[in-house]
Amino acid sequence: MTRVLLSYMVAMLCFASSLLAQDTIPPTFTSCPINVILQLSPGACETVYNFSITAVDNAPGCNPTVSQTDGTGYTSGSTYPIGTVNLSFLATDCSGNTATCAFSIYGKPIRSRIEWDDL
Secondary structure (H helix, E strand, O other), rough: HHHHHHHHHHHHHHHHHHHHOOEEEEEEOEEOOEEEEOOOOOOOOOOEEEEOEEOOOOOOOOOEEEEEOOOOOOOOOEOOOOOEEEEEEEEEOOOOOOEEEEEEEEEOOOHHHHHHOOO
16 A cells, blocks of 8 residues: 555656656747848839848757748848738747747838939
8 A cells, every 4th residue: 555655656746757857948039030121222113131030949969940921921131022021930848838029121212313303
């Protein structure tokens, strides 16, 4: 009886410690761009923009996966048009915790003085 009780207590302690050790902390983006305005060259309709998205996690040995969730098809190194493109990314750690990175890229046209004078 003592051996059964001892085994039960050990099992309960293992179960309780596994609950306490569960990772509930989401990953952290170490690189998430802020909203940016791209000044296009006079007469240009688009420009290339490069950025970096990285995330880390508190759990040893866990490298979060980062996936793009906005569906725009624009990535780092893409050619961005005049106007606003909203990008969003999701980092997921080994325990399924998530964090979001979102930012906008605005392609701003620059009109030459001649274009303005012709209006």
